[in-house]
Amino acid sequence: MADDLQLARAAREAALATEGVxxxxxxxxxxxxxxxxxxxxxxxxxxxxxxxxHIVVSYPLVGSIPALAQRVREKVSLxxxxxxxxxxxxxxxxxQV
Amino acid sequence: xxVFNRIVVVLLLAGLTALGIAMIVYAFDMxxxxxxxxxxxxxxxxxxxxxxNFATNAESGSLNPLDVAVLAAIALVGLILLxxxxxxxxxxxxxxxxxxxxxxxxxxxxxxxxAEEGPEVLESAVSVNVxxxxxAKVDIAASVxxxxxxxxxxxxxxxxxxxxxxxxGVPVSNLKVRVVEADPRETxxxxx
Numbered sequence: 001m002a003d004d005l006q007l008a009r010a011a012r013e014a015a016l017a018t019e020g021v022x023x024x025x026x027x028x029x030x031x032x033x034x035x036x037x038x039x040x041x042x043x044x045x046x047x048x049x050x051x052x053x054h055i056v057v058s059y060p061l062v063g064s065i066p067a068l069a070q071r072v073r074e075k076v077s078l079x080x081x082x083x084x085x086x087x088x089x090x091x092x093x094x095x096q097v
Numbered sequence: 098x099x100v101f102n103r104i105v106v107v108l109l110l111a112g113l114t115a116l117g118i119a120m121i122v123y124a125f126d127m128x129x130x131x132x133x134x135x136x137x138x139x140x141x142x143x144x145x146x147x148x149x150n151f152a153t154n155a156e157s158g159s160l161n162p163l164d165v166a167v168l169a170a171i172a173l174v175g176l177i178l179l180x181x182x183x184x185x186x187x188x189x190x191x192x193x194x195x196x197x198x199x200x201x202x203x204x205x206x207x208x209x210x211x212a213e214e215g216p217e218v219l220e221s222a223v224s225v226n227v228x229x230x231x232x233a234k235v236d237i238a239a240s241v242x243x244x245x246x247x248x249x250x251x252x253x254x255x256x257x258x259x260x261x262x263x264x265x266g267v268p269v270s271n272l273k274v275r276v277v278e279a280d281p282r283e284t285x286x287x288x289x
Contacts (some may be wrong), residue, residue, distance in 0.1 A: 028189075028200050056114060065268035069197040070212070087231035090142065 005052070007079065008034035008041035014075040015044075015053050020062040021072065025054035025090025032088070051076065052086045059092045102182050191233040192227065193266060201225045201233070208235055208241055211261035212254050217241050218285035221254075232268035234236035281289040 005013040013022055024043025026032055032054045045052040049081045051075060057065060076085050123135050136145035154160050160168075191196035205223045212221040220240045226234040238253045241247065257275045262269050 028202060042187065059117070065199065066194050066266045068195055069193070073196065085196060087197045089193075089203055091200065091203045095161075 004034050005036040005039060005041060005045040008016050008046050010044075011044045011051055011053060012041055014079055015055060015072050018068070018072045018075055020058055020068045021096070022056045022058040024095050025056045025088070026078040027054055027088075027090065050084045050086060051080045052088060054088045054090045056091045056093055057089055059094045061092075065089055069082045077093075102178055103176070111259075153236040179191060184253065188229060190225045191227050192221060193268065199267060202246050204233055204235065204262070207265055207267070208237060208263055211257040212237055214257055215250070215253055216256065217245055217250055219279060219281055230270070232270040234267050234273075235262070235269055235288060236273045236275075238275045238277055240277055240284050242281050243278045245278070247278070251276045254281045 005020060026042050032045050032052065033040045034044055034046045044058065045056045047052075053072060055072065057068060062068065069089070071083045072087055091093055119135065119139070123131065136142045151160075151164065154164070162193060190200055191204055192198055204225045208223040208225070209221050212218055212223070218241060221237055221239045223238075224236045226236070235258065237254065237258060239250065241250055253272050254276065255272060258274070259269065259272060
């Protein structure tokens with residue numbers, strides 16, 4: 001459980017460090033998060049064989065969304081090991097000038 | 098529909114549990130209870146007689162057409178409920194490519210933004226349907242002032258939405274655009 005939280009935090013940092021990711025989303029219905037004792041990491045759901053990352057994309061886009069998702073996946077893949085990575089675009093937000 | 102199926106099953110199981118408890122009470126002749134009196138006790142003596150007659154008719158192969166029709170309807174309803182229960186649930190997210198999804202809300206926002214870029218569009222309503230294959234079905238109703246060239250506006254809205262969604266990378270399998278005339282005093286963008 002603590003390992004899942006650690007992995008979720010690392011995945012969150014990697015996703016946020018990707019150009020074009022404005023912030024992490026929290027899902028549309030139930031909150032997308034990884035829960036641990038007294039703590040949670042929003043925007044990343046760690047499952048035994050999959051990691052789901054919810055992102056909010058900056059608009060204007062840097063390339064297309066599939067390309068951005070691929071960049072996030074590449075950064076996160078180093079952290080998640082053999083688990084599949086699913087990227088969910090929760091929203092697009094216009095960058096404030 | 099799954100919720101409906103669950104309610105049916107819960108009610109059925111609750112009824113069976115109640116009948117089971119009643120059967121135990123009556124089977125052991127607790128108090129003055131006798132199994133033969135159970136239908137009367139629960140006020141279903143008429144139904145019990147009817148069921149007895151029905152079972153007798155079914156065994157002798159002399160069911161009346163109404164009974165056959167009711168049985169066929171029950172079988173049909175059962176098949177429909179079974180099919181709906183076994184059908185995989187509709188996906189909630191629009192698949193862009195393997196492992197990458199976008200929420201319906203995000204697609205709706207993009208389509209609305211693109212549709213309302215044109216000053217002639219007073220407001221727009223977008224509905225996005227998710228499909229199992231990559232892409233989404235997008236249905237747009239754009240409201241314009243009366244007397245506008247709806248054909249030209251429809252093409253304009255379609256082009257803008259297609260371009261915007263293509264820029265974002267959302268595959269669209271079916272894009273429907275309807276242009277409806279509306280009273281500008283009642284739309285989001287008011288025109289005096």
